[in-house]
Amino acid sequence: MSSEELANHYRRIIVELGEDPDREGLRDTPRRAAKAMQFLNHGYTQSLEEIVNGAVFASDTDEMVLVKDIELYSMCEHHLLPFIGKCHIAYLPSGKVLGLSKFARIVDMYARRMQIQENLTRQIAEAVLRVTEARGVAVVIEASHLCMMMRGVEKQNSSMTSSVMLGAFRENQSTRQEFLTLVSGR
Numbered sequence: 001m002s003s004e005e006l007a008n009h010y011r012r013i014i015v016e017l018g019e020d021p022d023r024e025g026l027r028d029t030p031r032r033a034a035k036a037m038q039f040l041n042h043g044y045t046q047s048l049e050e051i052v053n054g055a056v057f058a059s060d061t062d063e064m065v066l067v068k069d070i071e072l073y074s075m076c077e078h079h080l081l082p083f084i085g086k087c088h089i090a091y092l093p094s095g096k097v098l099g100l101s102k103f104a105r106i107v108d109m110y111a112r113r114m115q116i117q118e119n120l121t122r123q124i125a126e127a128v129l130r131v132t133e134a135r136g137v138a139v140v141i142e143a144s145h146l147c148m149m150m151r152g153v154e155k156q157n158s159s160m161t162s163s164v165m166l167g168a169f170r171e172n173q174s175t176r177q178e179f180l181t182l183v184s185g186r
C-alpha cells in the first residue's frame, strides 16, 4: 500500500475517533503516522541474505560468543502497540563467525514487523542458526508491553522473558547454564 493510501486511512481513523483532521495540529498527522507505521513495519521489506550481506567469516574459535543488551522495539500483533526491551544472543561457532552488527540487524528485521515476543525470539534464533551453521544458538528477550501498561490490565512493572535454545544449548545443561550466567551477570 502506498504512503498516500495509508495516510487516507489514518485520516479516516482520526475522524472516527471524533477529531478534526483539518485543524492545524493534525493537518500533517495522517502523512506522518503513515510514514511512522511503515517504518515500524519495514522488516517485511528485508531479507536475511540482504542484511547479512555476506559478513560471515571463517574462524577457528569454538568458544561461546555472546552479544548482550541489543535494544529492541517491536509492535505487538494483537493491539499494534509497542513492546520494548533487550535481546541477548549467544552461539557456539563451528568454523564461521557472523559480523557483530549483523546480530542487531537480524533483531531489527524481525522486530520491525507485527509480532508476539515468543515468535520473535524463535525467528531470531533460527536466523542466526541458518547463517552461522553454529553448534548451538540461544536467544533471550526481556520486554515490556505497552498494551499491558497503557491499557488493559495497566501493569507498569511487569516484564516478559522469553527464550529459545537450539542445538548444544538445548542438549547440554552446562552450556545453557554458562549462557544464563553470562546473561544475568550485569
Ligand SMILES: Nc1nc2c(ncn2[C@@H]2O[C@H](COP(=O)(O)OP(=O)(O)OP(=O)(O)O)[C@@H](O)[C@H]2O)c(=O)[nH]1
Pocket: 076, 077, 078, 115, 116, 117, 118, 145, 147, 148, 151, 152, 153
Ligand atoms: N504471549 C504473548 N501475549 C501477548 C503478547 N503481546 C500481547 N499479548 C497478549 O495478547 C492477549 C490478547 O488477549 P485478548 O483477550 O484477545 O485481547 P484484549 O481483550 O485486548 O486483552 P487484554 O490485554 O487482557 O485487555 C493479551 O493477553 C495480551 O497481553 C506477546 O508478545 N506474547
Ligand SMILES: [Zn+2]
Pocket: 076, 077, 078, 079, 080, 081, 145, 147, 148
Ligand atoms: Zn498487545
